[in-house]
Amino acid sequence: MIDRFANFSPDGRRSTKTLSGAAGWTFCIGLLAGLMSVAQAAPTAEQNADWEQRLTRAAELRSEAAERQAAADKLYQEQEPACYKKFLVNRCRDNAFRELTESSREAKRLENEGKAIERQVKKEQFSARDVEAAARAPEREAKLKVLEVDR
Numbered sequence: 841m842i843d844r845f846a847n848f849s850p851d852g853r854r855s856t857k858t859l860s861g862a863a864g865w866t867f868c869i870g871l872l873a874g875l876m877s878v879a880q881a882a883p884t885a886e887q888n889a890d891w892e893q894r895l896t897r898a899a900e901l902r903s904e905a906a907e908r909q910a911a912a913d914k915l916y917q918e919q920e921p922a923c924y925k926k927f928l929v930n931r932c933r934d935n936a937f938r939e940l941t942e943s944s945r946e947a948k949r950l951e952n953e954g955k956a957i958e959r960q961v962k963k964e965q966f967s968a969r970d971v972e973a974a975a976r977a978p979e980r981e982a983k984l985k986v987l988e989v990d991r
Contacts, residue, residue: 883968891961898961901954905947912943 883891916936923932 883965887968891965894957894961898954898957901950901957905950905954908943908950909947912940912947915943916940 916939919936919939920933923929923936926932
């Protein structure tokens with residue numbers, strides 16, 4: 841437990857003062873209350889369900905994007921050879937490529953949206969793990985001190 845705090849006097853010398861019994865206990869209780877509030881920030885079942893739902897939505901978006909891209913590629917593969925039978929070949933090929941580009945952009949937008957959702961969920965999960973680790977840190981330190989004392 842911290843029982844001394846350094847104070848600096850106006851002339852630059854350092855003096856130490858001890859915390860009074862009541863102030864020390866108040867500090868400890870405040871510290872423990874803060875740790876308890878951090879420990880309560882661990883992911884709940886609702887939060888885990890929300891993460892799973894969002895990850896499922898992201899997977900759906902990504903699979904839909906892959907399907908749209910595959911359909912656009914297939915359509916282009918069908919349209920391009922058909923253009924050679926028309927009088928305005930280059931215009932037909934340009935139109936087919938324009939459709940491919942538009943479909944590819946839409947598919948890429950869906951894929952990016954899915955990736956963004958995944959990144960956000962993973963960021964939240966990582967943050968929750970950090971909070972849990974911070975809440976368990978005093979307990980781990982106490983166990984280490986006990987182990988050191990036993991040696």
